Amino acid sequence: MSASTVVPEKDELLYTPDVANRMAPVFDRVSSAISEVEWPEFAPYVDRIMQLKQERNAVILAHNYQTRDIYHCVSDIVGDSLALAQKAMEVDADVIVMAGVHFMAETTKLLNPSKTVLIPDLRAGCSLAESITGADVRQLRKTYPGVPIVTYVNTSVEVKAESDICCTSANATRIVESLGADKVLLIPDQYLAKNVAAETDVEILTWAGACEVHERFTASQIIQLRKAHPDVTVLAHPECPPEVVEQSDFSGSTAALINYVSDRKPEEVALITECSMGENIASHNPETKFIRSCSLCPHMQRINLMNICQSLEGMTHEVTIDPALADRARLAVQRMLDAS
Incomplete structure (x- = not known):
């Protein structure tokens, strides 16, 4: 199929009896996350995407912040950005679709240079x-x-290529301390850097970058949240400002937050991070009440079932990386993996 192939408009993919029949087992699997009212809208796209995945020998990676229809219905691998790229190295697929943001697709390509991303x-x-x-x-x-x-993995290949080593929100403190230096630049997230500085004796220098989702949260919001919900367990991502992390019961990567809920099963929890993640894990933790205190990532929301379908139909948009940059950036990522 040529790159100029046009996917039918949304209203042309209909919820026919054939689609309903084929998708019935899928709905049974995802019914705790997707309502019966929503399903006729999603099912035609889920059906077509599944067909295309088989035709293309493709897999879909979905970040923890993806919407429920993508996360539960069409993804093959879910997780945080680095885990997705690592797991993609283990699958027998020719094509990888990143249901995430651009730097995640670049990291996936770095670790899977022979595959179409x-x-x-x-x-x-x-x-x-x-x-x-x-x-x-x-x-x-x-x-x-x-x-x-x-350098935090939430950066471009160009930035990774200029760095000594990468880190994730989960291993940032460990990576910083592994260098044996008295002073380290931890870039570009100023809040992650400040939160790491509170956990180590290494002097941390940083850059004035921030995640537009996590920087919105304030300590006063957490205080008000606790007044309204005295028994709530507050879990914050380390991209939040330090005063927010200080007001929380636990801070960790998206994977760590998910594991906290799954392992400790708090009665009531507030995830101080991107909204979609709470929706995704709520269906797996019905005994926990989720207090919706979150922000949506406008960039992650750009990925939807329709453009995943378009991407597989037309094989767009392929991620390519300058080989000279790729080698240097891959080295920074590999140093992190070795240190971890």
Whole structure:
């Protein structure tokens, strides 16, 4: 099929009796997350995407922040950004569709250079990744000669290529301390850096970047939340400001927050992170009441069933990386994996 193939408009994919019959087992599997009222809208796209995955020998990676229809209905692998890229290395597929944002697709391509990696919407960016450039990192090296540069995986390939080593929100403190340096640049998320600084004796220098979802949260919101829900367990992502993390009961990566709920089964929980994640894990934890205190990521919301379908139909948009950049960026990621 050529790249110019046009996917039918949304109202042309109909919920026919044949579609209903084929998709009945899928709905049985996802009915705790998707309502019977919603299903006729989703099912025709789920049906077509499943057909296309088989034709293309494709898999779909869905970040924990993806919407319920993608996360539960069409994804093959779910998780945080680095886990998705790592797990993709283990699958027998020719095509990988990243239901996430652009830097995640780039990281997936870095670790899977022989596979075709697609992102359904090129506009699915990231405020944090866009806060810094490779030129900025080169300037930091001049300003702080000899200081190791640790770069969050939520960055472009260009930025990773200028870095010494990468980190995730889960392993940032461990990576910083593994370098054996008295002073480290941890870029670009200023709040992650400040939260790591509170956990280590290493002096942390950073960049004024932030996630537009997590920087919105305030300590006063958490205080008001606790007044309204005295028994709530508050779980915050470390991209939140330090004063928010201080007001929380636990802070960790998306995977760590999910594991906390699954393992400890709090009666009432507030996830101080992106909204969709709470919806995704609520169906697996019916005994826990979720207090909706979250923000939507506008970039993640650009990915939907329709453009996943379009991406597989037309094999768009393929992620490509300059080989010279890729080798250097891959080294920074591999150093992280080795240190972890």
